[in-house]
Amino acid sequence: MHNFPRPSTPAVSVERDPVDGVCPECGASQLASYRVLSEGGWWQVVKCQQCLACVSRSPGPLFGAYVPLSSMLQGD
Numbered sequence: 185m186h187n188f189p190r191p192s193t194p195a196v197s198v199e200r201d202p203v204d205g206v207c208p209e210c211g212a213s214q215l216a217s218y219r220v221l222s223e224g225g226w227w228q229v230v231k232c233q234q235c236l237a238c239v240s241r242s243p244g245p246l247f248g249a250y251v252p253l254s255s256m257l258q259g260d
């Protein structure tokens with residue numbers, strides 16, 4: 185009776201949106217945008233899937249979803 189120790193751990197996958205453009209580090213056109221939990225909370229990052237260079241990083245929508253209404257106010 186053979187019991188194959190098959191690891192049932194699925195590949196960790198997060199939602200990755202392909203991004204147009206090329207990596208400034210390796211030149212690969214494999215940029216993807218996704219969220220990561222890092223210092224300060226969630227960040228929306230764009231990383232090269234080839235060399236994992238971080239192309240851009242901005243606060244994630246969970247903490248940065250505020251829309252300043254001041255743009256609608258026109259003083260003076």
Ligand SMILES: [Zn+2]
Nearest residue numbers: 207210232235
């Ligand atoms: Zn790259």
